[in-house]
Amino acid sequence: MTTHSLLILPGDGIGPEVMTEVRKVIDWFQTNKGIQFDVSEDLVGGAAYDKHGVPLADETMAKAQEVDAVLLGAVGGPAYDNLDFSVKPERGLLRLRKEMDLFANLRPAQCFDALADFSSLKREIVAGLDILIVRELTSGVYFGEPRGIHSDDNNPQNEGGRVGINTQRYTSGEIRRVARAAFELAKKRGNRVCSMEKANVMESGILWREEVQWVHDNEYPEVELSHMYADNGAMQLVRRPNQFDVIVTDNLFGDILSDAAAMLTGSLGMLPSASLGAPMANGRPKAMYEPVHGSAPDIAGQGKANPIACILSFAMALRYSYDLGAEADLLEAAVEKVLADGVRTGDLMGPEGGTPVTTSQMGDKIVEAL
Amino acid sequence: MTTHSLLILPGDGIGPEVMTEVRKVIDWFQTNKGIQFDVSEDLVGGAAYDKHGVPLADETMAKAQEVDAVLLGAVGGPAYDNLDFSVKPERGLLRLRKEMDLFANLRPAQCFDALADFSSLKREIVAGLDILIVRELTSGVYFGEPRGIHSDDNNPQNEGGRVGINTQRYTSGEIRRVARAAFELAKKRGNRVCSMEKANVMESGILWREEVQWVHDNEYPEVELSHMYADNGAMQLVRRPNQFDVIVTDNLFGDILSDAAAMLTGSLGMLPSASLGAPMANGRPKAMYEPVHGSAPDIAGQGKANPIACILSFAMALRYSYDLGAEADLLEAAVEKVLADGVRTGDLMGPEGGTPVTTSQMGDKIVEAL
Numbered sequence: 001m002t003t004h005s006l007l008i009l010p011g012d013g014i015g016p017e018v019m020t021e022v023r024k025v026i027d028w029f030q031t032n033k034g035i036q037f038d039v040s041e042d043l044v045g046g047a048a049y050d051k052h053g054v055p056l057a058d059e060t061m062a063k064a065q066e067v068d069a070v071l072l073g074a075v076g077g078p079a080y081d082n083l084d085f086s087v088k089p090e091r092g093l094l095r096l097r098k099e100m101d102l103f104a105n106l107r108p109a110q111c112f113d114a115l116a117d118f119s120s121l122k123r124e125i126v127a128g129l130d131i132l133i134v135r136e137l138t139s140g141v142y143f144g145e146p147r148g149i150h151s152d153d154n155n156p157q158n159e160g161g162r163v164g165i166n167t168q169r170y171t172s173g174e175i176r177r178v179a180r181a182a183f184e185l186a187k188k189r190g191n192r193v194c195s196m197e198k199a200n201v202m203e204s205g206i207l208w209r210e211e212v213q214w215v216h217d218n219e220y221p222e223v224e225l226s227h228m229y230a231d232n233g234a235m236q237l238v239r240r241p242n243q244f245d246v247i248v249t250d251n252l253f254g255d256i257l258s259d260a261a262a263m264l265t266g267s268l269g270m271l272p273s274a275s276l277g278a279p280m281a282n283g284r285p286k287a288m289y290e291p292v293h294g295s296a297p298d299i300a301g302q303g304k305a306n307p308i309a310c311i312l313s314f315a316m317a318l319r320y321s322y323d324l325g326a327e328a329d330l331l332e333a334a335v336e337k338v339l340a341d342g343v344r345t346g347d348l349m350g351p352e353g354g355t356p357v358t359t360s361q362m363g364d365k366i367v368e369a370l
Numbered sequence: 371m372t373t374h375s376l377l378i379l380p381g382d383g384i385g386p387e388v389m390t391e392v393r394k395v396i397d398w399f400q401t402n403k404g405i406q407f408d409v410s411e412d413l414v415g416g417a418a419y420d421k422h423g424v425p426l427a428d429e430t431m432a433k434a435q436e437v438d439a440v441l442l443g444a445v446g447g448p449a450y451d452n453l454d455f456s457v458k459p460e461r462g463l464l465r466l467r468k469e470m471d472l473f474a475n476l477r478p479a480q481c482f483d484a485l486a487d488f489s490s491l492k493r494e495i496v497a498g499l500d501i502l503i504v505r506e507l508t509s510g511v512y513f514g515e516p517r518g519i520h521s522d523d524n525n526p527q528n529e530g531g532r533v534g535i536n537t538q539r540y541t542s543g544e545i546r547r548v549a550r551a552a553f554e555l556a557k558k559r560g561n562r563v564c565s566m567e568k569a570n571v572m573e574s575g576i577l578w579r580e581e582v583q584w585v586h587d588n589e590y591p592e593v594e595l596s597h598m599y600a601d602n603g604a605m606q607l608v609r610r611p612n613q614f615d616v617i618v619t620d621n622l623f624g625d626i627l628s629d630a631a632a633m634l635t636g637s638l639g640m641l642p643s644a645s646l647g648a649p650m651a652n653g654r655p656k657a658m659y660e661p662v663h664g665s666a667p668d669i670a671g672q673g674k675a676n677p678i679a680c681i682l683s684f685a686m687a688l689r690y691s692y693d694l695g696a697e698a699d700l701l702e703a704a705v706e707k708v709l710a711d712g713v714r715t716g717d718l719m720g721p722e723g724g725t726p727v728t729t730s731q732m733g734d735k736i737v738e739a740l
């Protein structure tokens with residue numbers, strides 16, 4: 001019998017709370033479906049810093065490289081705001097992405113029908129919304145060298161005497177591989193890809209556009225490809241988001257645009273993500289799953305967090321890392337049912353009301369619905 | 371009697387059409403208010419390229435340096451898409467911004483009551499919306515060196531063999547001066563500034579945050595300052611935009627976030643902008659005004675363009691460059707009246723209907739309302 005290995009990294013803030021609810025789901029699948037999960041748990045972010053003085057210990061990094069999938073909660077919080085840049089909680093997350101080479105970050109923005117009225121956008125604009133942002137996750141300005149803050153004292157023009165530098169750097173190969181991921185995903189959906197950059201002002205954007213076009217013309221001519229400047233993309237996401245199927249974009253634009261897209265659905269506490277790398281020996285991609293939301297320090301430890309984003313991230317793991325598509329469907333259906341029944345954590349409580357529940361009760365309801 | 375010099379650069383696409391309507395407004399002020407404008411006109415963007423082989427001739431650049439204000443329509447279009455990067459229409463615009471040193475780009479996102487139902491956001495979210503984005507406009511990744519596309523042939527890991535590079539570079543002095551502009555503007559409005567960057571992943575963002583904080587603590591302690599990561603900023607703009615008063619951010623984030631903010635109001639054809647530099651001999655800032663919208667090649671030459679954004683840009687010129695605040699108020703009131711009367715260009719035509727007008731008729735209606 002196959003064992004499915006999973007490394008859980010709850011992290012900071014609401015991370016541990018939402019992860020407790022995922023544990024209930026995992027237990028349910030073990031007990032009721034006889035699926036064997038080999039679950040280990042470790043520290044990341046501020047929690048790792050508190051224990052090890054670094055936001056990700058080398059042993060944890062090594063474990064992450066070995067398992068079938070990593071499930072991460074969230075990192076960061078005000079307690080760590082004044083830490084040196086090199087040991088900030090976020091560096092733990094970035095190290096995982098980089099060393100596992102998780103180049104394709106999949107961020108679905110889906111509007112759940114039961115929640116359509118909860119968006120700040122009109123129901124008719126967001127109802128049925130189902131777009132997928134594929135964000136490059138291992139390169140660009142997040143990782144480019146040179147970088148840093150330097151003294152610029154001998155420049156009398158520069159009041160303050162400092163200069164801050166980051167480098168946006170993309171190779172053609174990095175662009176091609178994430179483009180392929182986007183085209184493959186589009187083939188299983190609406191067959192359309194929109195690539196976003198600022199080719200009108202950045203040469204790295206020109207390269208981006210040319211390489212995405214190259215992959216299209218040579219390997220995926222049957223998929224519909226369009227290009228859009230990222231500023232216009234931000235605008236179109238707000239104006240008429242359902243014009244999109246798959247969006248592919250770089251690390252920084254992907255960060256901003258996917259957060260805007262997530263908010264369209266009105267329910268950030270709902271949205272999962274998958275970060276995928278190259279295939280491992282078992283044929284499945286190296287993978288880490290995380291909710292799109294952050295560590296939400298303002299509500300941490302109060303039983304207010306919505307565990308659905310993390311539970312749906314586990315559903316993505318079922319689908320992409322364990323080849324358990326039917327089980328993923330089952331879990332997603334359970335979430336939909338609970339929402340349709342009006343069960344609501346605080347973040348989902350709109351004017352139309354509902355049954356208020358805590359983090360833990362939401363987890364229980366979803367398990368009941370399974 | 372003072373003469374107010376103005377250089378008009380209609381540019382490409384709908385630029386010339388909307389500028390024709392501004393001319394009517396200028397004529398009205400000359401005839402009815404005895405205000406003397408010394409208007410000259412020249413080429414920029416694709417139009418300049420067609421004549422001179424460059425998107426901005428040196429003579430035009432020199433003229434722009436001399437006048438009280440520049441009013442620009444829009445640049446770019448499909449005819450110029452395959453031009454070399456160095457002569458793209460956008461380079462004309464960027465040259466003006468850089469050489470005039472227009473470091474503070476003011477982009478108001480205001481929701482006109484008559485148009486609140488036209489937004490893709492719910493009326494209660496956008497009604498009364500009045501935020502001002504101050505975007506740094508002369509530095510950052512738009513201008514940083516090194517930049518370019520290089521061969522990376524000796525890297526066997528790099529399929530495609532190329533690399534694209536841009537540099538995000540900010541000096542402390544550049545950050546401080548735009549921060550000051552934002553604090554000054556906030557004092558005349560809601561007294562609140564929110565600064566946006568990605569200090570959690572970029573050192574240039576750390577410098578940004580520190581320098582904005584420094585200006586606040588040393589010079590504007592009475593203004594309320596907050597900091598937000600730009601991805602969260604994008605999210606909050608969609609979720610609850612009226613939480614903001616003045617937003618200050620860098621060139622690239624400002625490009626994306628201001629377009630998203632503009633779209634909240636549902637009426638991109640409505641939004642003006644001002645790009646301001648250091649004070650000239652007359653005490654007024656060096657300045658260029660432009661509508662936020664682009665050249666809209668798909669509707670160019672069809673009488674469909676909405677001239678209001680360009681007319682309101684001229685209103686900003688009246689206020690900031692000519693010290694004619696009362697006249698600016700008058701012009702803005704005329705625009706509001708015409709909208710309240712239900713006069714609508716195609717871009718403003720929602721389900722609730724209205725009186726459809728052409729570009730030229732809209733200009734006439736506004737002049738009538740003056």
Ligand SMILES: CC(C)[C@H](C(=O)O)[C@@H](O)C(=O)O
Nearest residue numbers: 076090093094255570571601
């Ligand atoms: C926490 C932070 C480093 C991260 C990012 O910027 O990538 C987050 O915003 C995200 O989108 O996953």
Ligand SMILES: CC(C)[C@H](C(=O)O)[C@@H](O)C(=O)O
Nearest residue numbers: 200201231446460463464625
């Ligand atoms: C046309 C383009 C160069 C420009 C920019 O990116 O700054 C535009 O998008 C804007 O916002 O004014």
